[in-house]
Amino acid sequence: MQTLWQCFGFCAGGVFVVARFGVVLFATPFVCVGFFGVVITAAYPSRWRFVRRFPLAAAARVSDSVPSVIDAGRRLLMRRHSVSRWLGVIGLTFALVGLGGQGMTGAQTSLAETRQHAEQGDAAAQYILGVSYAAGEGVPQDYAHAVAWVRKAADQGLAVAQFNLGYMYTTGQGVPQDDAQAVVWVRKAADQGLAAAQFNLGGMYATGRGVPQDDAQAVAWYRKAAEQGLGAATFNLGFMYATGQGVPQDDAQAVAWVRKAADQGHAAAQISLGFRYATGRGVPQDDAQSVAWYRKAAEQGRATAQFNLGGMYATGRGAPRDYVEAHKWNSLAASRATGDTQQQYAQNRDALAQLMTPAQIAEAQQRAAEWQAAFEQQQSE
Numbered sequence: 001m002q003t004l005w006q007c008f009g010f011c012a013g014g015v016f017v018v019a020r021f022g023v024v025l026f027a028t029p030f031v032c033v034g035f036f037g038v039v040i041t042a043a044y045p046s047r048w049r050f051v052r053r054f055p056l057a058a059a060a061r062v063s064d065s066v067p068s069v070i071d072a073g074r075r076l077l078m079r080r081h082s083v084s085r086w087l088g089v090i091g092l093t094f095a096l097v098g099l100g101g102q103g104m105t106g107a108q109t110s111l112a113e114t115r116q117h118a119e120q121g122d123a124a125a126q127y128i129l130g131v132s133y134a135a136g137e138g139v140p141q142d143y144a145h146a147v148a149w150v151r152k153a154a155d156q157g158l159a160v161a162q163f164n165l166g167y168m169y170t171t172g173q174g175v176p177q178d179d180a181q182a183v184v185w186v187r188k189a190a191d192q193g194l195a196a197a198q199f200n201l202g203g204m205y206a207t208g209r210g211v212p213q214d215d216a217q218a219v220a221w222y223r224k225a226a227e228q229g230l231g232a233a234t235f236n237l238g239f240m241y242a243t244g245q246g247v248p249q250d251d252a253q254a255v256a257w258v259r260k261a262a263d264q265g266h267a268a269a270q271i272s273l274g275f276r277y278a279t280g281r282g283v284p285q286d287d288a289q290s291v292a293w294y295r296k297a298a299e300q301g302r303a304t305a306q307f308n309l310g311g312m313y314a315t316g317r318g319a320p321r322d323y324v325e326a327h328k329w330n331s332l333a334a335s336r337a338t339g340d341t342q343q344q345y346a347q348n349r350d351a352l353a354q355l356m357t358p359a360q361i362a363e364a365q366q367r368a369a370e371w372q373a374a375f376e377q378q379q380s381e
Helices: 068-078 082-096 104-119 123-135 144-153 158-172 179-191 195-207 217-224 231-243 251-263 267-279 289-299 303-315 325-335 338-351 358-380
Strands: 003-004 017-019 023-028 038-044 060-062
Touching: 082 158, 104 123, 123 144, 123 158, 144 158, 158 179, 158 195, 179 195, 195 217, 195 231, 217 231, 231 251, 231 267, 251 267, 267 289, 267 303, 289 303, 303 325, 325 338, 325 358
Parallel strands: 017 038
Antiparallel strands: 003 060, 017 023
């Protein structure tokens, strides 16, 4: 029995965040229709370079009953209760994307039924059919048809459809690229309370994409999404307080929001909190707390956190000095980084090796290999 594990967020589409020196530069749906998660890319000054990927929600397992998943997802999507609607979205995503052929005969039968419902005006069915055309699942991939069906659902007020239609305008997928139209549709979804749409609208105001640049509006929309528990929005709201963009500068508020995101498992927030404890910015300086937060993000495979954690072990800050552990984490960081960052991490690892015995180096390499194997196993489950 083929099984599928995926990590999914709270809504259709994803969120792409690019930051440099702590400043959010861009926010827009990133993952093509059908994959629901959040991808975070953040660049930091000096040793704070990047965080590649962060899934917002826990995974769920799907096996044989593809048609029943589609049908159940469609029913849930039509309900008003937000939890039910998101369960519907998640179920439909599993059913329509990445099944590798298992159960597809039944899925195609269900898709034919979905088309019938769509033609009868069922908004959820229209959205599902649009997603199917975008993903090429059960039908030939056709972005023009995808837009047509998603638009029908969006016109009926289905928030996830409005959000994805905004994404299509952002990327020019099946329609001419048009930031102003993207804002129109993302705003419709945001006004209905869709957290990812609120977050993306905040990003549009922060960057002036499709709307006049307005930090106060960015803060307002980030706050709406953060209050619904969206980690990326919570992290960005903390950043706005840290820098005084759109709100008075307030380290206490910055820490409070960043901590909320970190507690949700947001890796970039965990790194940020680790840095604050290391430097005493907005919190009492505490190397042990710094190590604890770096470790949480490092265990998620974040190169920046692995490098910083290695540095703490190398210098004996917040943990006993341990060159083997320092070498291990620097090796892992170097294996994930690219370009100049990768070279920097590798140079640090090699400098540490000069202070170690061959036996210690071998031990560090063994620990890194074991960690990597366990991490890859965890990711595949």
